[in-house]
Amino acid sequence: MKISKNILQLLHEQIGIEANxxxxxxxxxxxxxxxxxDGASSFFQNHSTEERAHMLKIIQYLNDxxxxxxxxxIQKPSQxxxxxxxxxxxxxxxxxxxxxxxxxxxxxxQKENDHRTNFFLEWxxxxxxxxxxxxxxxxxxxxVIGRDKLAIHEIDKILEKLSHKSS
Ligand SMILES: [Fe+2]
Ligand SMILES: [Fe+2]
Numbered sequence: 001m002k003i004s005k006n007i008l009q010l011l012h013e014q015i016g017i018e019a020n021x022x023x024x025x026x027x028x029x030x031x032x033x034x035x036x037x038d039g040a041s042s043f044f045q046n047h048s049t050e051e052r053a054h055m056l057k058i059i060q061y062l063n064d065x066x067x068x069x070x071x072x073x074i075q076k077p078s079q080x081x082x083x084x085x086x087x088x089x090x091x092x093x094x095x096x097x098x099x100x101x102x103x104x105x106x107x108x109x110q111k112e113n114d115h116r117t118n119f120f121l122e123w124x125x126x127x128x129x130x131x132x133x134x135x136x137x138x139x140x141x142x143x144v145i146g147r148d149k150l151a152i153h154e155i156d157k158i159l160e161k162l163s164h165k166s167s
Contacts (some may be wrong), residue, residue, distance in 0.1 A: 002065045007117055010105045015058050016072035019089055021094060022051035027077040028087045037084055037152075044087075046163050054127070061120050085142050086151060092135035099128040134162075157164025 001008070008041035059069040083085055102124045127141040141158060146152040 001067060003114055003117055004112055007105065007112065008062075008067065009110060009116075010101075010108060010127050011058055011062060012070045012072070014101060014105060015055050015069060017018065017098055018051050018055035018058065018075075019072060021098065022048045022055065024077045024094065025051060025091070026073070027079075028081065031081045031087065032084065035084075037100055037156045037159075039158070039163065040084055040154040041086075043159040043163035047091075054124070057091045057123075065116075084155065085139070085147065088135055088138050088142075090137060091117070092132065095131045095135055099132060102128055138162075 003011075025044045025048035029041045029048060032038075032041035032044060059071075062069045102121060106118060106121050106125070109115075109121065138155070138159070141155050142151075145154050
């Protein structure tokens with residue numbers, strides 16, 4: 001096998017992490033739609049698709065090395081969403097955890113002199129910088145614009161614009 005068992009296990013875990021992220025964003029999109037945040041709903045739906053693409057990237061990498069990938073079970077997201085701001089806070093926390101998980105695989109790959117995995121994961125490092133920055137910027141909007149109904153409507157419009165950008 002072209003990569004170690006250790007790295008393979010971490011990559012399989014990462015497939016699960018990306019799948020769960022996609023599933024979580026899909027839930028948030030649905031919650032936003034039902035609560036009248038149409039812009040946020042499209043934004044999170046696109047984000048869900050992006051996370052699925054991340055999962056597929058890892059599967060493709062393993063396939064290129066002629067290694068079977070394990071498709072994990074996904075977790076049911078907690079159904080206790082209370083506000084758009086809370087959804088964005090949880091998203092940022094999750095993205096930070098994803099960044100840590102990527103760092104862990106890179107650390108292991110570097111220790112094992114696994115240059116190809118190290119190189120493959122570089123894309124994910126850039127992506128995570130963007131993802132954290134994105135949710136930090138959105139959360140900042142609540143401080144700048146406010147949290148009353150009109151302010152949240154404005155933020156929903158901003159998310160609508162962002163959803164066109166990323167798609
Ligand atoms: Fe991701
Ligand atoms: Fe992400």
